[in-house]
Amino acid sequence: MRRISNLVLSLGLALTLFSCTNSSDDGRVLNMALGDDIKSMDPAQNYDTVGNTVTPLINETLFQYHYLKRPLTLVPHLAEAMPEISKDKKTYTIKIKKGVLFADDKAFEGGKGRELKAADFLYGWKRLLLPELASPGTWIFDDGKVAGWDDYRKKMGDTPAGDREALLQAPVEGLTALDDYTLQIKLLRPYPQLLNVLAMGFASPMAKEVTAKYGQQGLSQHIVGTGPFMLVDYVAGSKVDLKKNPTYREELYPSDGDAEAIKDGITAAAGQKLPFVDAIHFQIHKQEQPAWLQFLKGRLDTALIPKDNFDAAILNKELRPELAAKGIKLIKDEEPVIWYLNFNMKDKIVGGNNKDLRRAISMAINREEFIEKFRNGRGVVATSMIPRVIAGHTNRTEVVNGFNVEEAKKTLAKAGYPEGKGLPTLQFDLRGSATSAKQQAEYIQNSLAAIGVKMDIIVNTFPAYLRKEQTGNLQFFLGGWNADYPDAENFMFLLAGKNAAPGPNASNYVNPVYDKLFEQISVMTPSPARDALIKQAEQVAFDDGIWGMLFYPVEYSIYHSWVKNYRPDSTTSGWIKYLDVDVEAKKAGRAKL
Structure with a gap:
């Protein structure tokens, strides 16, 4: 579904969904x-x-x-x-x-x-x-x-x-x-x-x-x-x-669920009429810290954990006992989401046939360090265009064009820019103005400087970023995709030539070999034969240096115990309609904070 402002219930990047x-x-x-x-x-x-x-x-x-x-x-x-x-x-x-x-x-x-x-x-x-x-x-x-x-x-x-x-x-x-x-x-x-x-x-x-x-x-x-x-x-x-909506038809909370839903007790509302709450108030909140502090005061119903507060909330990958004692709960989930370095193939500098420049940039980024520094370890290095939780994922032992500074320098020279000489300053566009997004961009900026590449950081609002993306006016940027639906085709189509901007192919990548493989993949159901074609198509794109795969996020989301039926899912549209608030429990819970 979707261009990610961040991962809807995923990392604390530019535009995180917070309760407020x-x-x-x-x-x-x-x-x-x-x-x-x-x-x-x-x-x-x-x-x-x-x-x-x-x-x-x-x-x-x-x-x-x-x-x-x-x-x-x-x-x-x-x-x-x-x-x-x-x-x-x-x-x-x-x-x-x-x-x-x-x-x-x-x-x-x-x-x-x-x-x-x-x-x-x-x-x-x-x-x-x-x-x-x-x-x-x-x-x-x-x-x-x-x-x-x-x-x-x-x-x-x-x-x-x-x-x-x-x-x-x-x-x-x-x-x-x-x-x-x-x-x-x-x-x-x-x-x-x-x-x-x-x-x-x-x-x-x-x-x-x-x-x-x-x-x-x-x-x-x-x-x-x-x-x-x-x-x-x-x-x-x-x-x-x-x-x-007072005229909403009778839609009922699901009457069955999987073993995890039963264990978590979120099937108790089975057969009851939706929605439960009378209203939902969203505030547009671009920074993480104020929302986090309000959550701790009981003025928020749910939150993600900002990286700067992770150690205060989590101990040995579990919620700290002092927070659990206050009725706060934790859910951990690896999501059907990918993050990657992206390049606009229409750009005169990073695009076209300049695949060695793109490959060199990818090799300059230390994925493990990035995940630890900005995700507190909440992620898995991505080796495939397909998330691990989606059928069709290719389990490679290492990232294609992965971190290797010396190889990055050699590849940059091969591209015609030894030590970055002659290469114009690159433009890296952000999806928003959040502090975490700027910090991540600065990390990429410093990583590229180590091989001689200069980079300017361009701050946008998310709508402004989307306008640039859909009109092909980006050069170098962070790509993020949250599954529209649980099928590998929904990730492979991001590089199909027919889907170039304003479509979902923000890379504006066109390769007849990839496109032919994609057409075969798109009409097949999951199978070993399809998986083999996916791996082949991925290799075509990676050889062209189109994406520098970064990571798959593992999300830690927390909520107050007065929120009922909480099972966030970034692919299930409208999941918020299933939530309920126990008013009396909320009053009692706030008294503990």
């Missing part, structure tokens, strides 16, 4: 925070961890991941049941639930939300192709996946802006509403990831009344969906307030 205090923190209310402004709440545009923390609580999808089962398992959400799939795996027929209502909003007649219909999905999917939205999600159906989609995309691009709304009403061959409650998708070839894609925000339905009221480009800060919460207020740089 709010003046209205009494009652059955969650008080949380975001690491930066939301670039856009529009489901056609949102593709980062900051926005994806909020929007799935408002907008829903046909399918979702079971909250209490690992490995992740898809279950119906707005769909009535799992789809009927043809024998050739090219036709999917999906029934949607009846009686689902859009939240009340002045966009609708009389301010009352109407019933969701199959046509709302078609409308939401087709508006992905509006040029003015520059959606990073068009890939979900394009490139010969859905019948008629590529032709429709071309037609949309050729249509004058004033005529595009009418075109949104035109049919697409492979996307059909058989009736008000039945969708049919016809594929040109099998697409094993289709159901995973239909669990992503890009596949959310959209009511035409909403875009008519607020405009196609007016949904970045005002969205209306069918979800358990409604947007009350969004003030950039300050807050996002949500309240319980």
